[in-house]
Amino acid sequence: MTGPIDIQKRKPEASRSLIGRSLQYKLTFLILCCALVSTAVVGFVAYERVRSAAIEEAKEKLGGETRLMAQRFRFTYHEVARDLKMISEMPPIQGIIRAQRNGGIDPIDGSTENQWRERLARIFRSFLVQRPDHFQVRYIGLADQGRELVRVDRNSLGPFVVRPENLQQKGTEPYFRLGASAQMGRVVFSEVTFNREHDSLDPREIPTMRGMMPVFDWRGERFGMLVINIDYPAILKRAFAEMKPQWRTILVNGQGDYMVHPGGPEASVQPFQMHRNYTEEPPPIVKHALESTQPELGVESDHMMSYIVNDDDGYGGFDARVSIIVQVPSEKLFAKANEIGSEVFAAGIGVVFAFVLGSVFFARSLMKPLSQTAIAIVENVADGLILIDAGGRIERFNPSCERMFGYKAGEVVGQHVGILVAEGVGEEFRGEFITHARQSQDHGNTFEVEGRTKSGALLPLELSVNELNLNGKVKYSAVMRDISERREMERVKAEFISTVSHELRTPLTSIRGSLGLVDNMLPNDLPNPAYQMISLAQKNTNRLISLVNDILDFEKLSSQEVTYEMTTVNLNDELVQAAELINGYANEFSIKIKTELPATTLHVEVDARRFQQIIANLLSNAVKFSRKKGTVILRAQEHDGQAEIEVVDFGEGIPEEFHGRIFNPFSQADSTSTRKKSGSGLGLSITKRLVEEMGGEIDFVSELGMGTTFRVVLPLITALKTPSRIVLPAGDTRRLALHLEDDADFTAMLGETLKDIAYVQPARDLSEAHEYLAFNDFDLLILDRYLPGEDGLSLLDALPPGADPIVAVVTAIDEPVADPRVDLAIVKSRTDTPEIVERLTDLLEEARIRKHSAAASASGSRP
Known part of the structure; x- marks a missing residue:
């Protein structure tokens, strides 16, 4: 009986076991279903988010690459604009205009129009040698139906100058009207067309873009234009060759001309397509770029993602806009996004987290090709x-x-x-x-x-x-x-002008001295025409010396080679002296100089010699443009802690159209050969630079028929300074010399020629010389005896105890100097400049030996 009884006892336990397993299966199935559903939902959401993020990041990377390419193409236009502006500033551009307006002779330097044209042709030819993508440079006038004035072409043998008889009239060409109507200083670009010569297509069939810049004369009147013909496909190919884009890249201009690079380091560009005769229908993205008004945009289609940068850099004309398009196939960008999506739907909850982590890595790896493309562009730009x-x-x-x-x-x-x-x-x-x-x-x-x-x-x-x-x-x-090469060219140009000017000034100074000596020696009964000839020669010599001095000053200021000896001066005294110095010139025009100075003394910190140059320029201009027997007012006043200096004339005034150019170099309201007022056109430009570099400001007001007022504003100095000792830089072995002379031109010339062996400190009067003598031990004193109301030799009475400088008298009056303290006496009119420099150099060497001997004696050793 025990067997059945045992069996009956086990049935409830088995039943419970089956029920437990069933619940377990159901719970497992439920959890599995929840996991699958959760995985599917989370995976789908994660996939969409990763894909969306990948698209946005790809667009950003693609946009960065496209901007870098646009910047390179933008430099192509900048280079042309910079070249045109550089050429427009070359002297032959205005020289040809002046010569044409004055019977074929330039009134400034006497060059003929043909000489100016030859110089410009040489410049054009040198320019084409440096620009392999440019095949023609021209200077075209508006007159005679747009007649070419100077032209240089390029053929298979290189650049050559077109003969005058082969120059053409371009007034009927569309680009001529565009360039002729451009604003002053504005560079415009023409439509890309085939070049035409003598009203026929150039057989070379070069798609040509023309960069143009208008040329104006000194009166602001339009004269012509500069034109550079550019092989447009060649500059695009060169840019593509430098960048080696990885992806398909398209450049399209504002008319629809375009060129395609298929992408890849070994790929070559496709043929250039002109909008007037496409050999292939342009891609749809080209039309999209032309119709777009946005500076940047991304365009995604079924099979391609494109990024467009529309660049309008402010140039006028047909080609003011250039669009850069970079295209990447969608499957290249999103291949891994699709792969990750399928993995997410097949994986469990744990894969979701791995997918999230992997998506970050995936996004980064997806963008790596674009990053490598950007790096390649950066690495290969010239x-x-x-x-x-x-x-x-x-x-x-x-x-x-x-x-x-x-x-x-x-x-x-x-x-x-x-x-x-x-x-x-x-x-x-x-x-x-x-x-x-x-x-x-x-x-x-x-x-x-x-x-x-x-x-x-x-x-x-x-x-x-x-x-x-x-x-x-x-x-x-x-x-x-x-830009080292460009700087070197500018330096060579400046040195050339400076050398020529110096070589001119030396003989001109000798001529002026000789003419003065001849004038003094002429008998009283000499016929009047002879006197007139001598007077004419003196006036023209002075004009040439003034022009050379202006050119030297302008070049020094332009190259920032001017040094300033800033000292505190009595403004009232400086203005009185300036008025006295200009009186002789004013008397020639029957003009009275009237000074209006404040009762209190005003002090300013300036380079006294340069300040006199500023006031002299303004006063001489006021005298020249005043009515005969008129008055010029020189006044000063204090206003808001500043010194205001005004030079007022009551002449014809300055034309309003000339106001904006009055401080430009070589600018004159009347620059014709028949103008009544002489001058180089540099005075006001030099004056403005000197004022500003000494911390001041200059402006003017003018009314036609009423006159002009020039105003110079300088900071007032309330606490006077004591002249400091002149200290040469460490290692500077030059001698120290004091030059007492009221002729600023002669002082500047002498200081410049002696600068390698001596530091020459100028002093315009005895008061200034006494101040420098009290604080410095000079090796050499160079004295002019006959200063306004003073004898330069009296400075020797103020020598400090123990001072033993060498003394040279360099003066214009030919009479003996009996003072035993004088080592050398030179008469300017009887001694040319090189000899003066040579004799002063010998004295400086003697001063060096004398000082060395004195030092040796003091130390008890032999010299």
């Missing part, structure tokens, strides 16, 4: 290109930068960009490089700065900085161009 973060730290440094600065990329990445800027630029600029760059970008795309190489050498750079937005972060791309 100009130096760096990428900077918002804090000014360098992130990318391309090979051109490595060659330019001598650093390897690894040495500068992570460093502040200020290490590439010269110490002399100033710590403020170095520390706030990005701020200064952005401010410069607001006023123009490029600016110049002194760079510094790894070796410490200075490197002049042209810099362009553009702000980018990459992945929501602000970055800056900076393109740097070495």
Whole structure:
């Protein structure tokens, strides 16, 4: 009986076990279903979010790459505009105009129109040698139906000058009307067309874009234009060759001309397509770009994602806009997103977390090809290109930068960009490089700065900085161009002008002295025509010397070679002296100089010699343009802590259209050969620079028929300063000389010629000379005896005890000097400048030997 009883006892336990397993299966099934549903929902949501994020990030990366490409193409237009502006400032441009307006002879330097044309042709030819993509440069006048004045072409043998008989009339060409109507200083670009010669198509069939800049004469009247013919497909191919884009890239201009690069380092560009005769129907994205008004946009289609940058850089004409399009196939961007989606739907809850983590890695790896493309562009651009973060730290440094600065990329990445800027630029600029760059970008795309190489050498750079937005972060791309060669050309030009001017001034000074001596020696009964000839020669010699001096001053100011001896002066005394010095000139025009000075003494800090030059320029201009027997007022007053100096004339006034150019070099309201008032046109330009570099301001008011007032404002000095001792830099072994002379031109010339062996301190009167003598031990005194109301020899009575300088009298009066303290006496009119310099050089060497001997005697040793 025990067996059945045991069996019956086990049935409830088995039943409970089956029920438990059933519940367990159901619960497991329920959990599994929930997990599957949750996985599906979470996976779908995660997949959509990852895919959406991947698309947005791809667009940002693609946008950054496209902006970098647009910046490179933008430089193509900047280069043409800069070349046109540089050529427009060359002397032959205005020289041809002056010669044409004055019977074929330039009244400024006597050059003929043909000579100016030959000089310009040489400049054009040198320019084409440097620009392989440009095949023609022309200077076209408006007259004679747009007659070409100077033209240089390029053929298979290189640049050549077109003969005068082959020059053409271009007045009927569409681009001529565009260039002829452009605003002053404005560069415009023509439609891309086939070039035409003698009303027929050029057989070379070069798709040509023309950069044009109008030319105006000194009166602001339109004269003609400069035109550069550019092989448009060639410049596009060169840009593509430098960038080597990885993805399909299209450049299209405002008319619909376009060129396609298929993408890839080995690919070559497709043929250039002109909108007037397409050989292939343009891709739809080209039409989209032409119709778009947005500066940037992304376009996603079924099979392709495109990013467009529309760049309008402010140039006028047909080609004011250029669009850059970069295209990436959708399957390339989103292949992994689709793969991850299928894995997410097949995996469990744990895979969801792995998918989320993997999606981050996936997004990064997906964007890696685009990052590599951007890197390739940076690495292959011909100009130096760096990428900077918002804090000014360098992130990318391309090979051109490595060659330019001598650093390897690894040495500068992570460093502040200020290490590439010269110490002399100033710590403020170095520390706030990005701020200064952005401010410069607001006023123009490029600016110049002194760079510094790894070796410490200075490197002049042209810099362009553009702000980018990459992945929501602000970055800056900076393109740097070495302009050492351009600076050298400017230096050579300045040295040439300076050398020519110096070579002219020496014989002119001798001629002036000789003419003065002849004038004094002429008998009283000499016929009147002979006197007139001598007077005419003297006046023209003085005009030439004045012109040469103006050119030298202008070149020194332009090259920042002018040094200033800033001292505190009595403004009232300076103005009285200026009025006295101009009186002789004013008497020639029957003009009275009237001074109106305040009762209290005003003091300003200026270079006294340069200040006299400023007032002399303003007074001489006022005298020239006053009515005969009129009055010129020279007044000064204090206003708001500043000294205001006014020069007032009551002449004809300045034409309103000339107001904006009055301080420009070589500008004159009347520049014809028949003008009544002589002058170089440099005086006011020099005056403005001198005033501003001494911390002042200058402006004017004028009314036609009523006269003109020029106003100079300088800061007042309330606490007078004592002249400081002249201290030469360490290692400077030059002698110290004091030159007492009231002829500023002669003082400047002598100081310039002796600058390698002596520092020559000018003094215009005895008072100033006494101050310098009290604080310095001079090796050489150069004295002019006959100063206004003073005898320069009296300075020797004020020599400090123990002072034993060598004394040279250099004066205009031919009479013996009996003073035993004088070592040498020179008469200016009987001694040419080279001899004066040679004799003073010998004295300086004697001074060196004398000082050395004195030092040796004091130490008890033999010299």
